[in-house]
Amino acid sequence: MSSTQVEIILIASVxxxxxxxxGVFLVLKKMAMMSDAITHTILLGIVIGFFITHDFNSPLLIIGAAITGVLTVYLIEMLQRTRLLSEESSIGVVFPLLFSIAIILITRYAGSVHLDTDAVLLGEISFAPFDRMMIFGLDIPKSLFTGIVILGVDALFVLIFFKELKLTSFDPLLAATLGFAPVLLHYALMTLISVTAVGAFNAVGSVLVIAFMIGPPITAFLLTHDLKKLIGISSLFAVFNAVVGYFFAMYFDVSIAGSMALITGLSFGVVFLFSPREGLLSTKVRRKHQKREFAELTVLFHLFNHEASEDEAEEAGVWSIYEHLNWSQAKIQKIIEALESKRLILIDRDVIKLTELGREMSIDYANSIFDR
Structure with a gap:
């Protein structure tokens, strides 16, 4: 593997x-779509910053993007507070408005400069290693240095304000009651999201930023609800998607950013189906097991209820019990076979009787019902 390939993987991973x-905190705050709005509308801040400085390397571009990102959040929440629009509708108004202004400014006044909307949206990470800089005697890509600095700032912010972020994400009212400033912390988070997005523009584009910001956190959320584990698992998926996406792109000779976004979606899909906690298939299997277990307990309780009664032969008969439970004969036959295999019942002259173990389980089930 060449040094350029290693640098591409490092940039994408960072x-x-x-x-x-x-993105973990966006998901917890149920503001996933906000990332889509921010990563597009900050283009307006970049454009205005460029018109003022005429320098793509000016820090004013990042400042302008951060201000536009915060403005986006403020406008969306302002519309939402009127109760006339939902959050989705507010995003649908503000996002196209600010983004379209940026596009018009680019096409009208920046046609002769290298400020391309396609590059901003889709990015081209394969070119990132060729834009280099010297830092402490090392010749490294600018995107890698910028990414490391932003990652350091983001990590430091989360580390310092971890408890506050946790509290404001799960219960902002309690945070305000305890003296925290959830609004201030909220806008600080949105500012960092804006800065992170603009820092990634040159390398990966806004589409992949959205995929990285939302894909790994929602994937991790299907596996755990513990915040520390959520951050750790999300980070693992983020690096996994970047690395596997790169090799997928190399193997099939396709877009690197597109491949990384694809792997992000596929990894979510796999966890969505097979997660032992909340996976679609595992949930269906668990519900099926619970349904079967409930049916078995119902049969045991029915047998216990009619044990040693005058109508036991009719109520607990192998060929008549299904009529009293209003189930199909095929269904009751499967349950009887399952209960027999567990030694909870035995059949004596075509009458189903409880074993001692089955009787104990029936009593426990009855007690649990009455205890409720």
Whole structure:
């Protein structure tokens, strides 16, 4: 593997880590779509900053992007507070408005300069290693240095304000009651998200920023709800998606950014289906097991209820019990076979009887019902 390939993987991994780190709190705040709005509307701040400085390397571009990101959040929440629009509708108004202004400014006044909307949206990470800088005697890509600095700032912010972020994410009212400033922390988070997005623009584009910011956190959320584990698992998925996405792109000779976004979606899909905690298939299997277990307990309780009664032969008969439970004969036959295999019942002259173990389980089930 060449040094250029290693640098591409490092740049993508650093960007993915910084995006997923902040994305965890967006997911917890149920503001995932806010990342889509911010990563597009900050283009307006970049354009205005460029028109003022005429320098793509000016820090004013990042400042302008951060201000536009915060403005986006403020306008969306202002519309939402009127109760006339939902959050989705507010995003649908503010996001196209600010983004379209940026596009018009670019096409009208920046047609002769290298400020391309396609590059901003889609990015081209394969070119990132060729824009280099010297730092402490090392010749490294600018995108890698910028990504490391932003990742460091994001990690430091989360580390310092971890308890406050945790509290404001799960219970902002309690945070305000305890004396925290949830609004201030909220806008600080949105500012960092804006800075992280603009720092990743040159390397990966806004589409991949959205994928990295939301994909790994929602994937991790299907595996755990513990915040520390959530951040750790999200970070692992972020790096995994970046690395595997790169090799996928090399193997099939396709877009690197597109491949990374694809792997992000596929990894979520796999966890969504097979997660032992909340996976679609595992949930269906668990519900099926619970349904079968409930049916078995129902049969045991029915047998216990009619044990030693005058109508036991009719109520607990192998060929008549299904009529009293209003189930199909095929269903009751499967349950009887399962209970027999567990030694909870035995059949005596076509009458189903409880074993001692089955009787104990029936009593426990009855007690649990009455205890409620």
């Amino acid at each position: 960007v993915a880590l910084s995006c997923s780190l902040l």
